[in-house]
Amino acid sequence: MSSRREGLARRRSAVGLTQERLAELLGVERSTIYRWESGAVNPQPELQPRLARALEVTAAELSELLGGASAPRAVSPRSSSQPAVRVRPGNANLGARPQDFLAATVVETPVPRRLGNADVEHVRAATRAVASAENLFGGGVSCEASMAQLRWAGRLLDVPASRPVRQDMAEAVGNMAGVAAFAAFDIAEHTVADRCFAFALWCADEAGSWDLRANTLAEMARKATYRGRFDEALELIEYAQVRSDRVTATARVMLATLRARLLALTGRHAHACAEIDRADAEFVDRNAELDPPWLCYYDAAEHQGSTGKALIPIARSGDDPEAAAGRLAKAVELQAAAYPRSRAFSQARLASLLIETGHPRQAVEVGHEAVLAAAAVRSTRLTTELHGLAQAASAYAQVGDVVDLRREIARLG
Template structure:
């Protein structure tokens, strides 16, 4: 019997086992096909979940196919072009991310053995720097510009983790926070594998720190990756787990409201209007919270985007009149004053263009589509580019209009950048 057979015998899917252990589903797949061994802390959890001893677990594991093991959470890709600066930054980023994941899994004794008297920073300093980086991320037109900065912060965090003594929970919280930011930068750049690796690490570390709100937010972000890849049922399962975790978190935070908002998106994609509206109604109770309910970093949901989110859900469900009214309110709220998000406004404009496409109105489609294009070019946002690429699927007969055809050609050029 192999690992997969044992998992199935106990009634677990790969997704369920991954959620139980706080890892990514693809990690379970790699364990089962022998591409990588579980790390020591993961082996203990895996053995417990499968109800076997460590010796029995070793017998279930298939030896890796080669001596060069693939780092956990990192997927293979095509060979990079020699000297490609972006690829070099990405590989350095992933290497440091992998080391961070290994260090957060070390016991206090193992960490002490690695210590060389280097103290790179305190948890308070890391929390302050992470908060600053989230602000820079939100205000930056080009999210990819943060790759080198986040990479450097990960390097500093590695040194602190390796030399930390005593309680490690504050550093684990800082690591889970930083992994989520790393995932956001990767996700905006359409690097889904990198984003998944970052969010899986964030979930695993949050679990170790018993930080339920951080853990729930990591799962929410992972669900976005699933939805972007068309795995909406899988995303819904992930969000159900996030909802349970958020229920164990701080009731003064907006975590459970953000979960509900993203659940509404998943239900809309699945065509379930009633479930979508119930989820949106739960999300809107965020207005009942008093005090500071969002930290501006790994948790930013404060209800300010509810109009555009509801409008986008109605677009997905084909309720165009309801969608347009909500999106017009959202456009008024996202006027490009200093500090407003190009990514956020670009998404609203793309939804307005999609309404034009569904109504077979080329003027509305082209007007809003071109404005969204200009923001995508200005920001270099992979997220807005993805939304525009999806818009092309709605063109239908309007593709015969030369203005629509030109817009489609420009979007194709943008997507290839």
């Protein structure tokens, strides 16, 4: 195999594709494209037809561009495609840029010959780790890590196992796919998010998990709502509610709250308030011990924040703005240190609502806290929320404190 596949890189450029754009089309990371073009690894067989179509070449021409390789070669740290590095005391020269050195350092983690319960727990533990990083620092920190974990975990679904273990594994991998999807959504990698959501739904079917199915559809609805596709989002939520008797009470509350927000956004305010009343009543009687692991985030703080968010369109119409503001303020008070991004979202929404209802000085105080939190989080969604606050604050551009807040938001980029 050639050390570099110049022809492959030239062909990509000839059809007007960057490494980033080709990676997006194929649903892989940019570093994967780099490794293909550097000759470190071959594309997986299932990706080669799509790669050929993207490059507008035949299968035979693609084989030539790959150096005559018709199938990928497993690469390990001992492979000749990864030059050995001799480490000497006092010699810290990598011989390449850090990202290039690491891109050419590939390992293929082995999978067990047969799955057991311990393997399921390994996947669940990995999911908790990447989900914690995503909650603390946003999708910009955890997206690639969760995708790498997901690609490995997906291989486990082909390993022999008893039916119960296979179902548990499918659910665990689907949960990981949902975390990866939301991390991608958080940084506006919408194509990657859609692929992960689709994989999570497939896993839910394989596992026979109504809870995972409902949660995945809910996350898809959040993404559709964020992009202004309210009818699509409402359809997804109502589809998730088809067998609400099969999911836990917390899941039903979460789905009802999302539906309430969509009803409010589409002008059906009375129906939205009724839905929130039902969600409040069921939340009081829920048993959190029955919830699947991915619903651990939906506690009292999250419920206040979600219902407060649902009430914002009603508050903006002039109908009882105190109800939304009170719930958002309670969410800020309750949200724990493990969920700083959620707290910053509640602060940003509360500040926007205060601005819009004529309380700019209160809004500035809350808004400053949101900006401080956002500086430590890599979240496109949160930055967009804060820019919405800055836009709302333009009505008070003559107020010095408001000017300072808008400047702080602008520095976030």
